[in-house]
Amino acid sequence: MNDVGHETGPRHDDARHFDVVIVGAGLSGIGAAYRLQTECPGKTYAILEARESIGGTWDLFRYPGVRSDSDMFTLGYRFKPWHGTKALADGETILTYIRETAAEFGIERKIRFSSRMVGADFDTATATWTLTVERRDAEGVSRHTITCGFLYSCTGYYDYDRGYEPGFRGVEDFAGTVAHPQFWPPDLDHTGKRVIVIGSGATAVTIVPAMAEPAAHVTMLQRTPTWIASLPGRDGFADWCRRRLPQRLAHRLVRTKNIAFGTASYQWCRRFPGAARRLLTGRAVRALGDRRLVADHFTPPYDVWDQRVCAVPDGDLFRAVRSGRVEVVTDRVDRFVPEGIRLESGRVLEADVIVTATGLRLQAFGGVAPTVDGVEVALPEQFVWRGAMLTGIPNLALCIGYTNASWTLRADLTSRLVCRVLRWMDRHDYAAVVPHPDRELEERPLLDLSSGYIRRSAGDFPRQGPRAPWRMRQNYALDAATTMRADLRRGLRPTPRAAVRAPAGTRSADAFSGEI
The missing domain is CATH 3.50.50.60 (FAD/NAD(P)-binding domain)
Structure with missing residues (x-):
């Protein structure tokens, strides 16, 4: 920008x-x-x-x-x-x-x-x-x-002026770079580096696939899974309308359609939470091809829209995970260590860059x-x-x-x-x-x-x-x-x-x- x-x-x-x-x-x-x-x-x-x-x-x-x-x-x-x-x-x-x-x-x-x-x-x-x-x-x-x-x-x-920082122990011990999305360092180069992104909200699911392309490997570390929905990157109905109709009429029709669809989707999810869970987990299984992976890392304990659902265009996050460039880990941070993060399970995730996408x-x-x-x-x-x-x-x-x-x-x-x-x-x-x-x-x-x-x-x-x-x-x-x-x-x-x-x-x- x-x-x-x-x-x-x-x-x-x-x-x-x-x-x-x-x-x-x-x-x-x-x-x-x-x-x-x-x-x-x-x-x-x-x-x-x-x-x-x-x-x-x-x-x-x-x-x-x-x-x-x-x-x-x-x-x-x-x-x-x-x-x-x-x-x-x-x-x-x-x-x-x-x-x-x-x-x-x-x-x-x-x-x-x-x-x-x-x-x-x-x-x-x-x-x-x-x-x-x-x-x-x-x-x-x-x-x-x-x-x-x-x-x-x-x-x-x-x-x-301030993002949310959970107060992780040992941050000063980490030998690499720590960045918060709200104050992104303009000179940060993560090409060929190992990256950990802490979080799985809207910011994290955006950053992870974007950083995965040039990085050696990206780990998305989450305490709890988040409901994630894949949406088309382009709106086919919008493209059709804009080719055939005056721009303002096309804009109005597409806007009306999207409002109606969004409202109906939300109401359906809240009224039929079990069906909504099955729909999103089923789509995640189709995108990732691994039912166990979805059960462990993409099935939250809460109902759909108890928290905001994260949208990913054309399933870019799922594609990055399936390609092997991204690993999702569900665990809690014990403390930062010189080589990365030690989890409460005892596992150590090694990293050169840690992104604290921990919220607002x-x-x-x-x-x-x-x-x-x-x-x-x-x-x-x-x-x-x-x-x-x-x-x-x-x-x-x-x-x-x-x-x-x-x-x-x-x-x-x-x-x-x-x-x-x-x-x-x-x-x-x-x-x-x-x-x-x-x-x-x-x-x-x-x-x-x-x-x-x-x-x-x-x-x-x-x-x-x-x-x-x-x-x-x-x-x-x-x-x-x-x-x-x-x-x-x-x-x-x-x-x-x-x-x-x-x-x-x-x-x-x-x-x-x-x-x-």
């Missing part, structure tokens, strides 16, 4: 007040900006991006083979057709797509790069957010504040503790309304994607809902709105997968309730049918504009002739 996509137009950093501030210029943030400027064209907005370029996750991750684990017809934007040939695209292609979108719709001019939000306080007297922004440039680090009427966080839910460290609201009138709001005590807004915090939305489908499907619905709420506020002259349940809610974890990285951080996140609109349904079809038709009066408590005073000392972005 390269660093193209940085701001190209003039900037007006002296603008200090906006109707909306979006935090994050990744896949979600760029999509949110498009929705805001097309569905609320009179709103002024800015995007705060802590990094120096567009792309978010797809700019951060540089490990071998990085790619999507959702098909690009649903991971891509609804409003910008995906023209790539691969259904599961590589990271650089996705990054180019995001940057093209930002340039095509003039969004890149709205981004303030190297600008990290480190504080956010909502003043109920003026219905205004005051954001503390840390800016990095050639002169060093400085801080300033900007204000806005509505804050929309599109930072995702994991920590960009989750982080709510970009690591910022939001305050209202200077008092910190405990996020774990709040509930999520329609997967977007939080109780206890006015004029705030969070972008949280699906766990069983493409992130962008839920992200785009949330952005459209935010725009609908903003229009509703303008129509009724409301200065602020905050979700408020009409009864006490039974709390449930927001992210309901049993994956270790989710369980470790579940207590740091807001909660969800037992049913809509306080429950995040993992069903795009239902959400798409109801989100834009819901009665906002039944979930949101408004504050009339007449009940607040105008904030003092703010400078509107409208006062400037150019855009930031």
Whole structure:
């Protein structure tokens, strides 16, 4: 990947007040900006991006083979057709797509790069957010504040600055190189070397076949097997549609087909777990030709979709295992030793390079503790309304994607809902709105997968309730049918504009002739 996509137009950093501030210029943030400027064209907005370029996750991750684990017809934007040939695209292609979108719709001019939000306080007297922004440039680090009427966080839910490290014993004794996928060393050459990849999640199953080609040998070391599904690298239906139909119609048909298939597959797996287990293990046996190997290393103890299912294009991981270039070992790490890793079974795996694909460290609201009138709001005590807004915090939305489908499907619905709420506020002259349940809610974890990285951080996140609109349904079809038709009066408590005073000392972005 390269660093193209940085701001190209003039900037007006002296603008200090906006109707909306979006935090994050990744896949979600760029999509949110498009929705805001097309569905609320009179709103002024800015995007705060802590990094120096567009792309978010797809700019951060540089490990071998990085790619999507959702098909690009649903991971891509609804409003910008995906023209790539691969259904599961590589990271650089996705990054180019995001940057093209930002340039095509003039969004890149709205981004303030190297600008990290480190504080956010909502003043109920003026219905205004005051954001503390840390800016990095050639002169060093400085801080300033900007204000806005509505804050929309599109930072995702994991920590960009720290990955999860289990704290393996003896790491300092290892004579080779240790790399974490989130911070891949650009000069790491594993050609002809012995590699161990610790983990079997989405990152590991991507890295292993990619590293296996030039490496002498790769071992995928896992504590517990993961459900893995082989998907076609190309979508035959998409190819057929794009040869015969206008591009936007083709994109819409393929997207609809993939959404329907994904939703039906998930529902079938959850309702018929035994049949789902037989289906995936049967496919693995056909791909690997070894029933014992599948039973030992590719049959998890949990049901399908208790944790996210990993997708591999055209069975590349299975092919690498069958070829002998990759070995899968199911065991626990005792400690690192100079020559590699000693397992609890006593076996020593020798290696020159060890990749710790041990997962993400989750982080709510970009690591910022939001305050209202200077008092910190405990996020774990709040509930999520329609997967977007939080109780206890006015004029705030969070972008949280699906766990069983493409992130962008839920992200785009949330952005459209935010725009609908903003229009509703303008129509009724409301200065602020905050979700408020009409009864006490039974709390449930927001992210309901049993994956270790989710369980470790579940207590740091807001909660969800037992049913809509306080429950995040993992069903795009239902959400798409109801989100834009819901009665906002039944979930949101408004504050009339007449009940607040105008904030003092703010400078509107409208006062400037150019855009930031």
